Amino acid sequence: MKHISIKLGFYFLVCVTFIEAVLFALLYFSLVNTRVDEEVSSLLARGNSHSDVLEKYFDPQTIMHVALMESEAETKVVITAEDGKILAKSNNVDTAMEEHLAKDMGSVPEKGMVIENHWKTSNYICTVSPIQVQGETKGYVYMFLGTDSIEKMIERLTHQFLVIAAITFLLTVVTMFLLSRSLTQPLIRMKKATERMSKGDLSVSLNIKSNDEVGELAHSIQTLANDLNYMKKERSEFLASVAHELRTPLTYVRGYADIAMRDTLSLEERNTYLTIIKDEADHVTGLVQDLFELAQMEKHNFIIEKQETDLYDFLEKIVTKVQLAYEDKQIRILLSCPKDIVVSIDQKRFEQVIINLLDNAYFHSQLSSIISITVKSSQSSIQIVIQDQGEGIPPEDLPHIFERFYRVDKSRTRATGGSGLGLAIVKEIVEFHGGTIAATSQVGKGSVFTITLREQ
Template sequence: MNNGKSIFTRYFAICSAVILISFCCLGTVLLLVSSRYFLDEKKSLMLKDARALASYTQEKMLEQPDRWREDVAAEMKTYAIGSNSDYLLCSDDGYVVAATGGEVENIDPELLIKFNGTTTYSYDDLNGELDEVCHITGDSFSANGPRYYVLAYSPKSQQDNYTKNIMEIFMVSAIAVLLVVMFLVYFATLKLTEPITEVAEIAKKLGNGDFSVTLPEYTTKEFNELSIAFNEMAANLKSYDTMRNSFLANVSHELRTPMTSIGGFVDGILDGTIPKSQQNYYMRIISSEVGRLTRLVKSMLNLAKIEAGELEPNKTSFPVTEPILDTLLTFEPRIDEKNIDIRGLDVQRINMYADIDLIHQVMYNLIENAIKFVDKGGYIEFSFEDGEDATSVSIRNSGEGLAEDELPLVFDRFYKTDKSRGIHAQGLGLGLNIARSIVEIHGGKIMVKSLKGEYTEFTFTIPKAEKNEE
C-alpha cells in the first residue's frame, strides 16, 4: 500500500521551499547590491574629496609656501572624519608629507604613476605600507616645483563590516518575516486542502454505498465546480443504483415467472398430475414460456451490445414499408382476433437508409406494442414523411392511450404501462427501450404522444444517407 505524502504536506513543503529560495535569492542580491553600492559610493566620495584636497593644497602651497603644512594637515583630518576614510599627501619621489592614519612614510614612486592620468583607482596595500588591502583613489597636482599626490584610501574591512551589518539586519528581518509567513502559509494550506479532505471522506462513504451524501458549496470557484460535479455524480450513482436494483428485481421476476410455470407443468406431466389428454395443451404453454425466455435473453443481449458500442448498423437503402408488411404478417392471427383496421400503407415507395434487420426489430416492437393496446375493432394507422434530411415513420393506434405522467417513462427498461392492471403479462418491458436504442445508434430520434382515451402514436426519424455514404 502506497502511503505517500498528503497533498497538505506537499503543498506546504513546496510553498516553504519557494519562500526559502526567494529569501536566499533576495539575500544574495542584497549582498551584491549593498557591496557594490558601498564601493561605488565610497570611491566617488573619496575621489571627490581627494580632488578637493589637491585643489586646496595646491592653493595653500602657492599662497603660503612656508606655512601650508599645518593648514593642509588640519583639512585632511576634517575630510577624514567626514568620509570615514584616510588621506595622505606625498611628493613624486614617494615621500609622505602628511597622513591621517597609520605609519606611512614612503611610497614606491612607481605606484604613483597610475594616478597621473585618467586611472584614479587601485585595490592595493602599497607594497605593504598599508596595514591591509585598501580601496585607493587619488589625484595629482603641481605646485612650487615637484608634483604632489593626494591619495584617499579605505580598508576593505570597512566594506566587509558594512556588508556584514546589512546582512545581519536582513537575516533578523528575514527570520521574523519567515516565521509570520510560514504561520500564514500553514493555515492557508490547511484551509485550501480542507475541501479535498472533505471530498475524500465523502468519496469513501460513496464507495461504501451511501449515495445520499453531498458536498456543500465552496467560495473557491474550482472547488465549487468540483462540488457541483461531485453532487451530480452522487445523484447519478444513486439513480443508477436504483435502476440496477429495479433491473435485477425485474429480471428476476421475468425469469422466475416463466421458469416456475415451465417447472410446474413439466413436473405435472412427469408425475401424472396432468392427464395425457391435456399434455399437448400444457406443452404449448411451456413452448410459449420458453419463447418468452428466449426473447428476454435476446433483448438483454441486444441492449448489452448497444450500450457497449458493439452493435454497428449495416446501412442499406430499402422500402420503408417492407419491414412493416413482414411484421404485420407475423401478427396476422392477433390482428384478425381483435378485428384491427390497418391504415396508411397505400403510399408511394419511400426508401429508408438504415440497417433493415435493426429497423425490422424497431417495427416489430412498435407494432407489437400497438396491437397489445389497441381497442378491439380499433385501428392501427401508419404515416410517412420523406424529408430532405430524414425519413419519418409514425404508428398510431386507437385505444385507451397514455396518461401525461406516463409519457416520459415508456422508453425506460421494464416499464409497463399496464402493470397495475395485470393484463398482457407476456410483455417484457424492453421493447420500447430497445427501439429507442436502435434509433439512436442510427443518429435518429423517437417520440411518443398520446391523447387519453383516444390514441397513442410513436414517431421515429432516421437521417438520410450522406453523399459519401451512397
C-alpha cells in the same frame, strides 16, 4: 494522501527558498559592492575637493588647514610634494599607509584615481588626486579610509539581511503550508469520497465549486457517484423485475404441470393445460431472448448489418403481416410514405422495432381505431411517425417508458401485456442505427412515437 499537504508544502518551500536564497544573495552582493563603490567614489571626490582648494592656494597655511580639517574625520589625508616628501598629514602615517605612499603612481589623471579598493585584503582604501598649479604638478593629496569602517557597515547590512531573510522564511513557511492545505483539502475530500464509494456508500456530496482542474475532477467524481447510485438502484429494480417476470410464468408452468399429471384428467383437459404450459414456456423464452439482446447491446456485441432498403416496400410488408392479427379489434393501419425513399438499415432488427411499436399501439388502442404510419423526409433526416388513438400515457410516466421493465400500469399483472423490455430494445436498436426515438402523448387521445434517422 494523509500527508500530501505536508509533502506539497515542503516541495513548494524548498523551491521558493532556493529562489529566495539566490535572489537574496544577488541583492546582498549587489548592495555590498554598491556601498563600497560609493565609499570609494566619495573618498576620491573628497580628495579632488582638497586638491582643488590647494591648486588655488598652495601655501603652508592652506596645506595645514586641509590636514587639520581631516583630523576629526573617519578619513585620513596625506599631502605630499611632487617628489613624495610629506608636507602635511591629518594623522600618524602607519606602515600600510607608507606602502601606498611609496607606490610609483606614474601619470596621475587630473580627476585623480583609486590606488586601492580591495577592502577585504587591505587595511585602507586609498585614492590620490594631483595638485596642479598653472599646468605643473606641485604635489598630491592622498585620501585614506580604514576598511574596518567598511567592514562594520557590511556587518550591519549583513545583520539586516539575515533578519529580513529569517522573517521572509517564516512567512514563506506559513504561506506555503496554508496554500498547500487549501489546495489539497479538496483532494483529501475526494479521496475520502472514493473510499466511501468503494465500500458501497454512494451518497457522496462533494460541493466543490472551483472552476479549475480540481473542480472538474470533483464534478467527475460526483457524476460517477450519481451514476453508480443510479445504476445500483437500476440493478436492484432490474433483478426484482426479472424475478417477478420469471416467477409468474414458472408458477403457471409448475401448477398446470402438476394438474396435467393427474390420472383423472380427460385428454381434452390435459391438452388444455399443456397448451397453457407451452404458452408460458414461450413467454419465458421470449423474456430470456429479450434479456440476451439487451446484454449483447451493452457489451457492444450486437451486430447491425445495414443494407440499402426501399422504405415504402419495407413498411408495406410489415403492415400486410400484422394487419390480419389486428382485425379482432377492428383496428386499421394506414401507411403514408413516399415511394422514392431509400434508407440504410438492418431489415431484421428494424422490422423488430416497427412491429414492437405497432404491437404497443394495438395493445393500448380502442376498438375500431386507427394506427397511422407516416414517413417524412427532409434534406438531413427521415422521420417515421407511428400514431395511435389509444388511452395515452400520463405525463409523469412519459419520460420513463424507454426504461427496462417500466410499465405505466404499476400492478404488473399479466393483463398489462409484455415484459416491459420492448421499448428499451426499440430505443437501443434505433440508436445502433445512429438515430433517435421520442414519444409524445395525451391521455385519452393517444400517443405518437417518432423515429428520426439521418439521411444517407
